[in-house]
Amino acid sequence: MPPLGYALLGLIHQQPASGYALRKVFAETAMGSYSSSPGAIYPALQRLEEQRLVSSKVDRSRSLRPKKIYQSTAQGTKLLRGWLQRPITSEDVKRRLDELLLRFAFYPMLESTLATRSFLESFRRQVEDYVTNLENQLKAFPPEAPIHSRLALEGGIEQYRTWARWARNALSQFEEDAS
Amino acid sequence: MPPLGYALLGLIHQQPASGYALRKVFAETAMGSYSSSPGAIYPALQRLEEQRLVSSKVDRSRSLRPKKIYQSTAQGTKLLRGWLQRPITSEDVKRRLDELLLRFAFYPMLESTLATRSFLESFRRQVEDYVTNLENQLKAFPPEAPIHSRLALEGGIEQYRTWARWARNALSQFEEDAS
DNA sequence: TCGCACATGTAACGTGTTACATGATTCA
DNA sequence: TGAATCATGTAACACGTTACATGTGCGA
Numbered sequence: 001m002p003p004l005g006y007a008l009l010g011l012i013h014q015q016p017a018s019g020y021a022l023r024k025v026f027a028e029t030a031m032g033s034y035s036s037s038p039g040a041i042y043p044a045l046q047r048l049e050e051q052r053l054v055s056s057k058v059d060r061s062r063s064l065r066p067k068k069i070y071q072s073t074a075q076g077t078k079l080l081r082g083w084l085q086r087p088i089t090s091e092d093v094k095r096r097l098d099e100l101l102l103r104f105a106f107y108p109m110l111e112s113t114l115a116t117r118s119f120l121e122s123f124r125r126q127v128e129d130y131v132t133n134l135e136n137q138l139k140a141f142p143p144e145a146p147i148h149s150r151l152a153l154e155g156g157i158e159q160y161r162t163w164a165r166w167a168r169n170a171l172s173q174f175e176e177d178a179s
Numbered sequence: 180m181p182p183l184g185y186a187l188l189g190l191i192h193q194q195p196a197s198g199y200a201l202r203k204v205f206a207e208t209a210m211g212s213y214s215s216s217p218g219a220i221y222p223a224l225q226r227l228e229e230q231r232l233v234s235s236k237v238d239r240s241r242s243l244r245p246k247k248i249y250q251s252t253a254q255g256t257k258l259l260r261g262w263l264q265r266p267i268t269s270e271d272v273k274r275r276l277d278e279l280l281l282r283f284a285f286y287p288m289l290e291s292t293l294a295t296r297s298f299l300e301s302f303r304r305q306v307e308d309y310v311t312n313l314e315n316q317l318k319a320f321p322p323e324a325p326i327h328s329r330l331a332l333e334g335g336i337e338q339y340r341t342w343a344r345w346a347r348n349a350l351s352q353f354e355e356d357a358s
Numbered sequence: 359t360c361g362c363a364c365a366t367g368t369a370a371c372g373t374g375t376t377a378c379a380t381g382a383t384t385c386a
Numbered sequence: 387t388g389a390a391t392c393a394t395g396t397a398a399c400a401c402g403t404t405a406c407a408t409g410t411g412c413g414a
Contacts, residue, residue, distance in 0.1 A: 002400080002401065002402090004401085004402085018365075018366090019365075019366065019367090020364065020365050020366075029316060030313055030332055030335055032273050032274060033273070033274050035403080037402075037403065037404080038365090038367065038368095039368080039369090039402070039403065039404070039405085040402055041366095042366065042367055042368090043367090043368090043401085043402090044401090044402095065364075065409085065410050065411070066365080066366085067364090067366090068365090068366080094211050094212070101334065101335070102331075104327055104330070105327050105328045105331040106327075107327045108325040108326075108327050116327070134209055137208060137209055146284075146287040147287075148283055148284050148285075148286045148287050148295070149284045149287075151283070151349050152280045152283050152284040153209055154345075155280060155345040155349075156209055156280070158341050158344075158345055159338055159342070162338055162341045163334065163338070165337075166330075166334040166337055170330050170334075173326070173330070181372080181373065181374090183373085183374085197392095197393075197394090198393075199392065199394075202393095214374060214375080216374075216375065216376080217393090217394070217396095218374070218375065218376070218377085218396080219373080219374055220394095221394065221395055221396090222373080222374090222395090222396090223373085223374095225395095226372095226373095244381085244382050244392075244393070245393080246392085246393065246394090247393090247394080
């Protein structure tokens, strides 16, 4: 399943919705890293339905303009849970950070503070490892290298440091108040 | 041209290289957001060559193991320059930040501090606008919304703030020492 | 009645992914 | 001699992009 599939599945699980409503979410909110084009959304929804991960019913309550409302099935919910709890790999951190954040945003459905904490701890560890990796690359930079590449790399490092900080802060909000 | 094409073109312009060498760059450095798989690289290089953006010659210096070395053509260089100087759109900032940083890393070929400064100023402005946009989304969050979504959004905002800070800092390094 | 927002779709196309395939060179 | 690295490619497949297509409902 491509990321868009999970994004749709997650949103539909939160609340049944039409293709048009889902398009608006991608077009108007911070979830804009996923495509809102009809050529992406409608075929993706059809695939989800073929795989029985969602079901649809046509709504004609408002006049005869048909509107297909999707809701997630037991199978879809199960798949979503599995996706949320996948181990976080270094590849995820390197190339799919946005997908990790999408996963995190859907974590409430697991209703488990423990699961959230595991995610954030693993995320923080992987991000910190990658920061170390990038710092070594920076050290290995020849002094005559163009300053632009160096700056770009430094910017990347700052981003990951910011994510690590974010994870530590988020973690503190899910800490058990163990006395 | 897809981003991978520009990434290859930019690297080849910096220094003639073989497909294998380019794959290693993507596999081993912070440019890892681009695919290093042979099924992506080799067809992409063939396309660049068909379009006369690069030329290749076979190197047999080390034994008879053939090695195709690519170098950029005048046409390729021209296309690259055009790409580097494209106006930065809000869509770039929203969905293609990594491509913007790739562009910045190739800016030395323009040999113009002015061009670098324009890029960074435009970048900073667009990023700051987007931060404002995201902050408004955060304000519009209903209080009963799950804390996870809120945290994910806050993390995104922090990222963009970090980029704005980065741009301001980078800019200071390219400031004219006007007296 | 004009245009905009609502609402869903299809078709052609290009590209990345995954898996497969081949062979030379170097070093233990 | 066997494994790892160097080195280049192809084929099937799935997916997103872009452009096109169609029609309703509502407010100015």
